[in-house]
Amino acid sequence: MAKAKSAFVCTECGAEYSKWQGQCSNCREWNTLTEIRLGSSRPGATAAGSASARNGYAGALSREVVDLSGVDLTEVPRFSSTFEEFDRVLGGGLVPGSAVLLGGHPGAGKSTLLLQTACRLAQSKRVLYVTGEESLSQVAMRAHRLQLPTQGLKMLAETSIETLLAVAERERPEVLIIDSIQTMHLEDIGSAPGGVAQVRESAAALTRFAKQSNTVLLLVGHVTKDGSLAGPKVLEHMIDASLLLEGGSDSRFRTLRGQKNRFGAVNELGVFAMLELGLKEVKNPSAIFLSRSEEQAAGSLVMVVWEGTRPILVEVQALLDESALGNPRRVAVGLDHNRLAMLLAVLHKHGGLFTGDQDVFLNVVGGVKVLETSADLAVLLAVVSSLQNRPLPRELVVFGEVGLSGEIRPVPSGQERIVEAAKHGFTRAIVPRGNAPKQAPEGMQVVAVDKLAEALEAL
Structure with a gap:
């Protein structure tokens, strides 16, 4: 009788082991190893399988060694x-x-x-x-x-x-x-x-x-x-x-x-x-994500994020409320929770605004998940608006990355973001100085800032 071989594979990372163990050594997850059968261990079985696999790919892959400079660059x-x-x-x-x-x-x-x-x-x-x-x-x-x-x-x-x-x-x-x-x-x-x-x-x-x-x-x-x-x-x-x-x-x-x-x-x-x-x-995703209410509300602000090859305008909402807990809540929907905590610390250190006794809730309208750092400045200004209960102008758009020392860093494709905002009727923008255009679009006032304090003054 041929002896059946088996292995244990981690369902999280795909690492293989010869015997079961409680924790995967590769991804450090517990109880993720599953036993699989590898087939018969008869002599020649492995060689036959390898030959079959080689023949299977023979039509798709080349066995010849070629120089990289000689590879055909014709568009797929x-x-x-x-x-x-x-x-x-x-x-x-x-x-x-x-x-x-x-x-x-x-x-x-x-x-x-x-x-x-x-x-x-x-x-x-x-x-x-x-x-x-x-x-x-x-x-x-x-x-x-x-x-x-x-x-x-x-x-x-x-x-x-x-x-x-x-x-x-x-x-x-x-x-x-x-x-x-x-x-x-x-x-x-x-x-x-x-x-x-x-x-x-x-x-x-x-x-x-x-x-x-x-x-x-x-x-x-x-x-x-x-x-x-x-x-x-x-x-x-x-x-x-x-x-x-x-x-x-x-x-x-x-x-x-x-x-x-x-x-x-x-x-x-x-x-x-x-x-x-x-x-x-x-x-035109921006037109859908910008379906805002007619009444101005504190904590609401529009930002420009870059997704692939196009800019998209989305609304970020912030709500701050005095916390009754010893450890105030920090909830972010559509944004990184850890980055929110970091930005609040920067706001306290370099903006002089304390939020340690406030529950902070943040939401990106439309279910969009923002993965880039260009939303930093918009998040902080929305937080300030809610903290002071002062609505921001509806025609204002903001983008920029915030560093730990309070500096406002430029982001990629800044010119295209400003043009997209102007197309949707926005007339004022607060952007990093490195993204300030030489000539702003007609009807658009661009305020360039270097520090968080400058952005707060510009409000």
């Missing part, structure tokens, strides 16, 4: 997904032979987005949509409800990778959509679908097929409680692009953000609106 051919916002996050469109993983919470709209994409692409390309979570009638009902063109779209309800690949070899699709990777399984793997081994090996087999046949592979992935992609960490290393569709159940807006992209930037942001007929692109 792309084609549109029929959604401009989707193309923006992908880096310009879908690349043949690429593997794209789309994740998101239940109800975010992953299947809806891909079904809309599949139905539109099927009018001009060969598309195969594989569903492992829903029946074909359920998918057809959704397509009918969304009033999508269904002619030409090939459908398959299957969870077996072997059967799926056999059908794909026969149909030769240009776009292959798998919904979802957690439902797929290989017969040779003993664990249940959704396990570490099944997800890893299924993704490897599908990616290998995509590279060989020059097929665009779109995978749907589940997420964990903290919002990260479920499954082994090696899954994210296998694919070419990892996208996350975000949006709360109480909001009709969805944001598509790239977390990894071998064919484009990872900081691009696409905005969609969930309507009765599915997801619709939002071409």
Whole structure:
């Protein structure tokens, strides 16, 4: 009898161990090791597997050693997904032979987005949509409800990778959509679908097929409680692009953000609106995020953030209230909690305003997550406005990074941010001196500041 080999893989980082242990030595997480079977240890089994793997990639990868200067720099051919916002996050469109993983919470709209994409692409390309979570009638009902063109779209309800690949070899699709990777399984793997081994090996087999046949592979992935992609960490290393569709159940807006992209930037942001007929692109996100009330309120201020290749105007709101607790609360929604604490310390040290006895609540309107530091100055001025209960002018826009010594540092693409604010009717801007334009847009008054104290005086 051949002896079965097994290994223990960490579900968080993908590290492998020969025996079980309570803590992963690589990522320091506890109770994350899962046992997987590696197959038979018969003589020649490993060599056969290695040969099979080599043959699998032979069509996609070159065995010849070439000089880097001699590599062909021809632009990788792309084609549109029929959604401009989707193309923006992908880096310009879908690349043949690429593997794209789309994740998101239940109800975010992953299947809806891909079904809309599949139905539109099927009018001009060969598309195969594989569903492992829903029946074909359920998918057809959704397509009918969304009033999508269904002619030409090939459908398959299957969870077996072997059967799926056999059908794909026969149909030769240009776009292959798998919904979802957690439902797929290989017969040779003993664990249940959704396990570490099944997800890893299924993704490897599908990616290998995509590279060989020059097929665009779109995978749907589940997420964990903290919002990260479920499954082994090696899954994210296998694919070419990892996208996350975000949006709360109480909001009709969805944001598509790239977390990894071998064919484009990872900081691009696409905005969609969930309507009765599915997801619709939002071409001008600033106009939606700036839907402010007519009445001026203290603690409300508009800032300009840079997402990928475009500026977006969003509103930040601050609320300060006298705390009844010994340790006042610091709550930030859409911003880094630790950075908020640092900015409050800078405000006390270099601005002379004490907030240690106040509960501080901060919110970015529209559910946008601000990841860059250009929001620092706007956050502090909104806090000051709420602390002193003095509304700020509605025509004021602010951006700039705040250093620990109270200096206001310039941020990238400052000129473009000011122009975007002027387009939306803002007439006054407080910006870092390093971002001050030589000639301000018509009707725009630009106040350049070097220190936090100067910005407070400019209010």
